[in-house]
Amino acid sequence: DILQEPQKERDLDNNTGTIVWDGSYILSKFIHKSLYIRGYNCIELGAGCGLVSIVCKIKGAKIIATDMKEAVELTNKNIENNLQNLNIENYGTNNCEIQTRSLEWGSELDLEKFPKFDFIFGSEILYLKQTHSHLLKTIKHLSHPNTKIFILYYPRGLGEEFFIKKAKAQGFTINEFEIDDPEFVASIRKYRFIEMEFKGVTSSYSFLMSSSELQKLTKRNPSLKPWDIEDIISKFNSLDLDSNGGLDQRDLVKAVDKIQPGVNYDDIRGALKDIEVSRPGVVELDEFVEVSTGYFIFFLIASIKSSNGSSLKAPAVIEGIQTDRSLKRRTIITSKQNISSAHTINEDEKEEFTNHINYVLGSDNDIGHRFPIEPTTMQIFDECRDGLILSKLINYSVPDTIDERVLNRGRKLSPFQITENNNVVVNSAKAIGCSVVNIGSQDLAEGREHLILGLIWQIIKIGLFSNIDIKLHPELYRLLEDGESLDDFLRLPADAILLRWFNYHLKAAGWHRKVSNFSGDIKDSENYLVLLSQLVPEKCNRQALSEPDLHQRAELMLMNADAIGCRRYLSHKTVVNGNPKLNLAFVALLFNTYPCLQALEEDDDHAELDEFLFKDQYDRESRAFALWLNSLNVHPFVNYLFEDIKDGRVLLQAFDKIFPSTIINRRVNSQDNLSRFKQIENTNYAVELGKQRNFSLVGIQGADITDGNPVLVLAIVWQLMRANIIQTLQSLSAGGREVTDAYMIQWANETANKHHPRFSGASIRSFSDSNLKSGLFLLDVLEGLKPGIVDPSLVAKSPNEESYKLNSKYAISISRKLGATIFLLPEDIVEIKPKMILTFIGSLMAI
Structure with missing residues (x-):
C-alpha cells in the first residue's frame, strides 16, 4: 500500500520522490527474485516513495532509505504504513532494520554520518547530468571493496552515458545488462541495469574513448591526431584534480600558464565559458576533451611537443579563427560579450576593489596564499565563488559579523560546502545592511560578475561609512547649516554628510570653490589638493595647483595622499575620469583617518x-x-x-x-x-x-x-x-495553522530534544527564559534541526559572559549557514531580549 503525491503526470521536475516510477517496480522485483540480501547492510539512494527499501526489508536486509530532506517524509509514511504488513519470518532472521534518513549527494557533512554498505540500490537517479559527480562521490564513500551496486535507469538521452564514462574513469567496474520479463514487455526492454563495484583504481580516460569518438574530435580539430588527443587526456589526468575528477578553473588557468607562459587569464576564462560544463567553474575530463574551440588543446599539445624536442605550429584554422592575434581578440570579445549581454561592469572599479581586497586580506591566515589577485583580470570573480573572500571582507568591514569557525575552508570544497559558505555571505551581508534582493548563493558560486562586484562595493561602502555616525563623532554637529535642525541633518545619507565635511574644510582653508558631487567637481584635483593641505598641512601642500596637465596634477595629489597613508581607491586616471564610487571611497577614507573636526565644548548649546x-x-x-x-x-x-x-x-x-x-x-x-x-x-x-x-x-x-x-x-x-x-x-505550516508564541516555544523545545546528548539539558517556557542566556539551548535547536551542524569542540561550557557570547555568536553564524536571515546580535541572546530571540526562532522555523 504505497502512498503517492503526484503533481503532474510523469513530470521529472515535479514528481521526483512523489510517485512510484516503473523503474522502482522493476528494481524491486529484481531484488525480490534474484538477490540474496538477508542480514546484509543495504542503502537505497533516491528512495522516493520507498518501495525498493520496503522490499529489501521483506527480504531480511538491514536497509536505510535515503532521499532529499523534503522527500524523506513521504518515504517514512510509506514505511510506517506498511510495517504491519511486512512478514520476514519466512526468511529465517529477525535481525533486519529499516530506517529513513536524508542524504544530500556529495555533502561531506551528510556522508560522514553513514557507514559502508554491502549493497547500494538506485532506480531512476541518472537523469540529471549535473548530479553525476556528486552521486559518484556518494557511492564511493558508501562502498567497501566488495560492495555491490545496482542502478536501474531509462535511457532518456539526458546524459546517462556520461555517468558510465565517469564511473569507469574513477575506478568502478561496470557491467550493463537488460532483463527480459514478460510482465513488463512494454517497458522492461527499454530499461537497463548497471551492476558496479568500486576497487579504488582510477582508469585512464583514453581507454574509454572509442575510435569513433577520437575521429569526431580529430575532425573538429584538423591539426590534431588521435594520439595527440590521447596525450591531452594523459596530461589532463596528471593535473591537480578534485575528488570527482574535475579541475578547478583557477587551477586550470595556472596549468595553462605553466604550459604557455603569458597567456591572458581572461582569454582562458573566456574560452572556459564556451564549454558546456556540469559544474560551474570546473572542467571535467570528458568536457575538456570535447572542447570545440581547441584553445586549451592547442596549448597542451604545444607543451607536450616542446618537451619532446619538437615544435608545433599554430593550427591554420581553429573554429574559423585565422591567426594568433585573431584568437586572442576573439576570446577577449567573447568574455566581454558574456558580461555585457545583460549587464556591464566598470573596469576601474573592479581593479580598485580588487586592490582593496588584496590590501586588507593579503595576510589572512586562511586565504592569504591566494593573494595578490591580479586586478587587471577577471580573477577576482572566480576567487569569490567559494564564499571565503566575501566572508572575510564582511568581517573586515563590520568586525565579528561572522563566526569564522562555521566556514568551510580548504582548496577543494564540495559544491555543498560552497553553498553553505555563500549562505553565510548572503545572510550576513543582509544583516549588515546590504541589499541582496536579487543575489543568491548560487549566483556567487557561478561567479556572476555584476552581482559580485555590486556586493563587494556594498560591503566596502558599509565599512567606510560605519564611522560617519554622530554617535561616534558628536563633532559632526558642527556641520549643521544655519537654521537646520538635527533631525534634518540626520536624514542626510552618508555621502551627503561627506560632502558637507569636504566643504567645511574647504571653507576653513579660505578656498573659493565648493563640491556638490564626487565626479565633475573634483576631476581637476584642485579641491583635493586644498583639502589634503588643510587636513595635514605639515605633509601636504598645494604646489600641484600650478601643474597644467590634469593627469600629472592628479598624480601629484595622490603622492600627497600617499604621504599620509591614504593612497587607495584612486589612480590619476579615475580622478580625471571622475568615477563617483571611487572618489566617494577615497573621501570616506580621508574622513575616517583625519576627520579634523574640533570637539564640542561643554558649555555649547546642543x-x-x-x-x-x-x-x-x-x-x-x-x-x-x-x-x-x-x-x-x-x-x-x-x-x-x-x-x-x-x-x-x-x-x-x-x-x-x-x-x-x-x-x-x-x-x-x-x-x-x-x-x-x-x-x-x-x-x-x-x-x-x-x-x-x-x-x-x-x-x-x-x-x-x-x-x-x-x-x-x-x-x-x-x-x-x-x-x-x-x-x-x-x-x-500544514493547513495554514495559526502560529503563536506558545507554538514556537513548543517547536523549539521539541527540536532541541532531538539532539542527544544535549548541550544544555534544559527547556524554555518563554522567550525571556533564563536558560536562553548561555546560547546552549539555541545550539541544541540547531543540532536538532540538522544533526552534525554544531561542532561540540567549539561549544563553550564555562558559566561566564565570554562563553555565553561565543556560543551566541556561533549559533547566529550557523543559522546563516543554514540559510536563515538573522538580524539579532550575540548580546541580544546573552541579555535575553525576548523580541529578538523570537525573530531568531522564527527564522529557524522558516528554513
Whole structure:
C-alpha cells in the first residue's frame, strides 16, 4: 500500500520522490527474485516513495532509505504504513532494520554520518547530468571493496552515458545488462541495469574513448591526431584534480600558464565559458576533451611537443579563427560579450576593489596564499565563488559579523560546502545592511560578475561609512547649516554628510570653490589638493595647483595622499575620469583617518544632540528593525530608524509588502520633503492599518511616530516585523495553522530534544527564559534541526559572559549557514531580549 503525491503526470521536475516510477517496480522485483540480501547492510539512494527499501526489508536486509530532506517524509509514511504488513519470518532472521534518513549527494557533512554498505540500490537517479559527480562521490564513500551496486535507469538521452564514462574513469567496474520479463514487455526492454563495484583504481580516460569518438574530435580539430588527443587526456589526468575528477578553473588557468607562459587569464576564462560544463567553474575530463574551440588543446599539445624536442605550429584554422592575434581578440570579445549581454561592469572599479581586497586580506591566515589577485583580470570573480573572500571582507568591514569557525575552508570544497559558505555571505551581508534582493548563493558560486562586484562595493561602502555616525563623532554637529535642525541633518545619507565635511574644510582653508558631487567637481584635483593641505598641512601642500596637465596634477595629489597613508581607491586616471564610487571611497577614507573636526565644548548649546544621543539605549533594537525594513527593499534606505520613518513612507511600504493590496494609494503622500502635516497624515494611516491588523497600539498616534518617540516607534515596527514572521510560518505550516508564541516555544523545545546528548539539558517556557542566556539551548535547536551542524569542540561550557557570547555568536553564524536571515546580535541572546530571540526562532522555523 504505497502512498503517492503526484503533481503532474510523469513530470521529472515535479514528481521526483512523489510517485512510484516503473523503474522502482522493476528494481524491486529484481531484488525480490534474484538477490540474496538477508542480514546484509543495504542503502537505497533516491528512495522516493520507498518501495525498493520496503522490499529489501521483506527480504531480511538491514536497509536505510535515503532521499532529499523534503522527500524523506513521504518515504517514512510509506514505511510506517506498511510495517504491519511486512512478514520476514519466512526468511529465517529477525535481525533486519529499516530506517529513513536524508542524504544530500556529495555533502561531506551528510556522508560522514553513514557507514559502508554491502549493497547500494538506485532506480531512476541518472537523469540529471549535473548530479553525476556528486552521486559518484556518494557511492564511493558508501562502498567497501566488495560492495555491490545496482542502478536501474531509462535511457532518456539526458546524459546517462556520461555517468558510465565517469564511473569507469574513477575506478568502478561496470557491467550493463537488460532483463527480459514478460510482465513488463512494454517497458522492461527499454530499461537497463548497471551492476558496479568500486576497487579504488582510477582508469585512464583514453581507454574509454572509442575510435569513433577520437575521429569526431580529430575532425573538429584538423591539426590534431588521435594520439595527440590521447596525450591531452594523459596530461589532463596528471593535473591537480578534485575528488570527482574535475579541475578547478583557477587551477586550470595556472596549468595553462605553466604550459604557455603569458597567456591572458581572461582569454582562458573566456574560452572556459564556451564549454558546456556540469559544474560551474570546473572542467571535467570528458568536457575538456570535447572542447570545440581547441584553445586549451592547442596549448597542451604545444607543451607536450616542446618537451619532446619538437615544435608545433599554430593550427591554420581553429573554429574559423585565422591567426594568433585573431584568437586572442576573439576570446577577449567573447568574455566581454558574456558580461555585457545583460549587464556591464566598470573596469576601474573592479581593479580598485580588487586592490582593496588584496590590501586588507593579503595576510589572512586562511586565504592569504591566494593573494595578490591580479586586478587587471577577471580573477577576482572566480576567487569569490567559494564564499571565503566575501566572508572575510564582511568581517573586515563590520568586525565579528561572522563566526569564522562555521566556514568551510580548504582548496577543494564540495559544491555543498560552497553553498553553505555563500549562505553565510548572503545572510550576513543582509544583516549588515546590504541589499541582496536579487543575489543568491548560487549566483556567487557561478561567479556572476555584476552581482559580485555590486556586493563587494556594498560591503566596502558599509565599512567606510560605519564611522560617519554622530554617535561616534558628536563633532559632526558642527556641520549643521544655519537654521537646520538635527533631525534634518540626520536624514542626510552618508555621502551627503561627506560632502558637507569636504566643504567645511574647504571653507576653513579660505578656498573659493565648493563640491556638490564626487565626479565633475573634483576631476581637476584642485579641491583635493586644498583639502589634503588643510587636513595635514605639515605633509601636504598645494604646489600641484600650478601643474597644467590634469593627469600629472592628479598624480601629484595622490603622492600627497600617499604621504599620509591614504593612497587607495584612486589612480590619476579615475580622478580625471571622475568615477563617483571611487572618489566617494577615497573621501570616506580621508574622513575616517583625519576627520579634523574640533570637539564640542561643554558649555555649547546642543540640547537636541544630547536628546538624540540619549536614545542610544534603544540602539540595538532600532538597528535590527532598520536592517529588517531595508531587507524589504524599502525606499529611502533606513539609516536611523527614529528619524527615517518619521514621514510614514517607509512604514506604509512595509505594510504594503507584508499585506499586499491593503494600501489605498490616494491616501499616501509619497513625495520627498513632506510638510509635518503630510507626514502625520501618513503616520496616522500607518497606525490605522496596524489597528486593522489587531496590533497593540493603544495610545499611539501618528504624531508620536513623526516626533520620533523611541518606545512607540519600536512598538509599531516590532509588531510589523512579528506579523511578517508569523505570516511566513503560517504559509509553511500544514493547513495554514495559526502560529503563536506558545507554538514556537513548543517547536523549539521539541527540536532541541532531538539532539542527544544535549548541550544544555534544559527547556524554555518563554522567550525571556533564563536558560536562553548561555546560547546552549539555541545550539541544541540547531543540532536538532540538522544533526552534525554544531561542532561540540567549539561549544563553550564555562558559566561566564565570554562563553555565553561565543556560543551566541556561533549559533547566529550557523543559522546563516543554514540559510536563515538573522538580524539579532550575540548580546541580544546573552541579555535575553525576548523580541529578538523570537525573530531568531522564527527564522529557524522558516528554513
